[in-house]
Amino acid sequence: MITFEGVTKRYPDGTVAVDDLSLKAPTGAITVFVGPSGCGKTTSLRMINRMIDATSGRILLDDQDVRAIDPPTLRRGIGYVIQQAGLFPHRKIVDNVATVPYLLGWDKKKARARAMELLELVGLDSKLAGRYPFQLSGGQQQRVGVARALAADPPVLLMDEPFSAVDPIVRASLQDELLHLQSELHKTIVFVTHDIDEAIKLGDTVAVLRVGGRLAQMADPATLLSEPADDFVREFLGKDRGIRRLSFVPATGVRLGSAPTDLEVDEDTRPLGWRSNGGLLPYGTFNPERDSLRAALDAALLSPNGTAIAVDGDGRVIGVATRDALDEALTRQGTSPGERVSEPDREVPASDTRRAES
Amino acid sequence: MNWLIDFFGAAANWSGPDGIPARILEHLEFSAAAFLIAAVIAVPLGLLIGHTGRGALLIVVSANAARALPTLGLLVLVVLLIGVGTVLPVLIPLVVLAIPPILVNTYEGVRGVDADLRDAAYGMGLRGGQVLFRVLTPSALPLILLGLRLSAIQVVSTASVAAFVGLGGLGRFIIDGLATKTYSDVIGGAVLIALLALAVQLAFTVLDRVVVSPGVRQVR
Ligand SMILES: Nc1ncnc2c1ncn2[C@@H]1O[C@H](COP(=O)(O)OP(=O)(O)OP(=O)(O)O)[C@@H](O)[C@H]1O
Ligand SMILES: [Mg+2]
Numbered sequence: 001m002i003t004f005e006g007v008t009k010r011y012p013d014g015t016v017a018v019d020d021l022s023l024k025a026p027t028g029a030i031t032v033f034v035g036p037s038g039c040g041k042t043t044s045l046r047m048i049n050r051m052i053d054a055t056s057g058r059i060l061l062d063d064q065d066v067r068a069i070d071p072p073t074l075r076r077g078i079g080y081v082i083q084q085a086g087l088f089p090h091r092k093i094v095d096n097v098a099t100v101p102y103l104l105g106w107d108k109k110k111a112r113a114r115a116m117e118l119l120e121l122v123g124l125d126s127k128l129a130g131r132y133p134f135q136l137s138g139g140q141q142q143r144v145g146v147a148r149a150l151a152a153d154p155p156v157l158l159m160d161e162p163f164s165a166v167d168p169i170v171r172a173s174l175q176d177e178l179l180h181l182q183s184e185l186h187k188t189i190v191f192v193t194h195d196i197d198e199a200i201k202l203g204d205t206v207a208v209l210r211v212g213g214r215l216a217q218m219a220d221p222a223t224l225l226s227e228p229a230d231d232f233v234r235e236f237l238g239k240d241r242g243i244r245r246l247s248f249v250p251a252t253g254v255r256l257g258s259a260p261t262d263l264e265v266d267e268d269t270r271p272l273g274w275r276s277n278g279g280l281l282p283y284g285t286f287n288p289e290r291d292s293l294r295a296a297l298d299a300a301l302l303s304p305n306g307t308a309i310a311v312d313g314d315g316r317v318i319g320v321a322t323r324d325a326l327d328e329a330l331t332r333q334g335t336s337p338g339e340r341v342s343e344p345d346r347e348v349p350a351s352d353t354r355r356a357e358s
Numbered sequence: 359m360n361w362l363i364d365f366f367g368a369a370a371n372w373s374g375p376d377g378i379p380a381r382i383l384e385h386l387e388f389s390a391a392a393f394l395i396a397a398v399i400a401v402p403l404g405l406l407i408g409h410t411g412r413g414a415l416l417i418v419v420s421a422n423a424a425r426a427l428p429t430l431g432l433l434v435l436v437v438l439l440i441g442v443g444t445v446l447p448v449l450i451p452l453v454v455l456a457i458p459p460i461l462v463n464t465y466e467g468v469r470g471v472d473a474d475l476r477d478a479a480y481g482m483g484l485r486g487g488q489v490l491f492r493v494l495t496p497s498a499l500p501l502i503l504l505g506l507r508l509s510a511i512q513v514v515s516t517a518s519v520a521a522f523v524g525l526g527g528l529g530r531f532i533i534d535g536l537a538t539k540t541y542s543d544v545i546g547g548a549v550l551i552a553l554l555a556l557a558v559q560l561a562f563t564v565l566d567r568v569v570v571s572p573g574v575r576q577v578r
Contacts, residue, residue: 051477051480071483072483072484072485073483074483075480075481075482075483076482076483080478080481080482082474082477082478082481083474084472084474085478086472086475086477086478086479086481087475087478088475088479088492088493088496088497089475089497089571089573089574090496090497090499090573090574091496091571091573092573099482100482100483103482103483103484103488132571132572132573133573134573148482
């Protein structure tokens with residue numbers, strides 16, 4: 001747990017970058033700081049590992065005031081990823097990743113073995129280990145940056161717009177990869193971005209900051225989308241809040257009916273299409289166990305008859321959701337903001353993300 | 359051409375205390391001594407000023423002095439002050455000449471390291487000294503070597519001034535040759551100095567290959 005208690009940062013020129021910020025970033029979760037440029041996100045983040053010292057207030061790491069810890073010692077226990085990766089150009093990738101283990105005095109063999117493990121974990125080919133940073137693409141460098149931050153297995157990870165310098169496709173795959181990693185590692189992550197979509201995709205909790213370094217709202221993404229605290233937050237969230245919110249409502253509650261006879265299936269009961277005079281018509285599927293209501297709705301829109309096909313993990317038909325059934329589900333969730341869907345948007349097709357980059 | 363044949367072809371020129379090998383050795387001795395003293399002073403100073411940002415004025419002064427200072431004038435001044443007879447009057451002006459290129463380039467090398475890189479280094483938990491020696495210095499190495507090379511070449515080319523105060527080195531061929539109107543000696547001496555400078559250049563090219571990380575060399 002990282003706790004900000006009335007933290008203020010005033011730079012020597014008088015700029016108040018962060019104003020009386022109080023919040024908690026829970027252990028094992030991703031907390032995103034989001035807000036317009038200059039609102040104090042970077043400053044807030046860097047006060048945690050004391051790259052910047054607060055003017056007043058306290059930041060606690062679990063129960064310890066960070067000001068009581070010598071900065072280099074503190075930083076070796078906190079992973080730090082920045083926008084431009086910041087890899088050491090004169091060192092091979094494997095040694096870049098092993099930076100902190102070397103600092104902590106691990107022997108070279110152990111440190112390198114650990115580095116190789118991490119390269120694999122972040123989805124990099126082990127043959128890249130012997131290369132120098134300039135021989136890697138931006139997306140690959142960013143992965144190395146993440147691997148380096150994780151090398152000594154710190155409980156806390158600070159990430160300052162780590163994916164904003166890469167193209168949208170690579171960015172999406174890096175985001176997926178991060179969520180995948182997090183589902184295994186359960187780090188306490190503070191993630192800074194100015195991109196609200198990224199914040200909503202990644203954050204367990206999202207802290208929206210306004211210029212002047214004030215906290216505008218702190219909530220989980222679904223609540224943020226359904227109940228923005230004020231006009232500033234509403235505007236910052238942008239359009240389609242209602243639809244986007246459905247991504248966080250599980251589809252488990254959707255009433256399923258038995259499959260109608262005009263649904264053509266193969267011998268394993270996997271759907272083939274809707275029978276009609278002219279042949280088979282397109283269809284859409286969702287998995288009620290894993291997917292969100294948004295996915296179910298999308299599946300319905302893909303079928304000409306407005307019926308979404310429910311399938312199990314192996315793609316076999318388990319029933320269908322009619323428009324009426326979806327309507328009921330929508331009405332229900334409108335009154336009770338649903339719990340968060342854990343996995344659907346987060347599943348990583350590992351092979352795909354890798355292909356996107358090579 | 360004939361002059362060169364006269365100079366390099368004469369058997370007498372290849373032996374004895376005033377033969378070519380002995381003169382080259384003397385020349386290299388002054389040069390190496392001056393160069394090493396300058397490097398020992400200027401490299402650490404350049405690293406320190408570049409790292410801390412304090413004392414940058416010294417860099418500016420040094421860079422300007424390098425352009426303005428007449429080596430020969432300085433030589434005469436030192437001789438007037440401490441007299442001839444020792445190697446010191448030669449060494450001092452050569453060291454003064456050798457320092458600025460090293461100092462300025464080392465400083466620029468360290469200053470020029472990407473701010474993000476510096477930031478990442480501190481962010482990983484490196485201490486100040488570790489940032490300087492493990493990150494800044496290796497990244498600045500191409501420029502540091504450039505400074506050392508420029509300095510070494512200048513020293514080797516200028517060390518002939520030793521002959522003015524009665525010391526040895528390749529300058530002897532030039533000074534004595536001019537005095538006796540033996541132009542083959544003058545030209546031969548000048549060619550030897552040029553060859554020496556070329557050898558220095560070559561040595562640094564090799565050094566560059568050996569000590570600079572491929573990761574840094576490519577980025578340049
Ligand atoms: N060293 C500094 N000296 C003075 N003012 C600063 C300094 N660093 C940042 N600021 C100011 O503090 C405010 C917050 O800066 P900060 O870098 O934390 O913003 P940010 O939210 O990270 O913005 P961005 O999205 O553009 O990165 C800005 O007004 C900035 O100009
Ligand atoms: Mg920032």
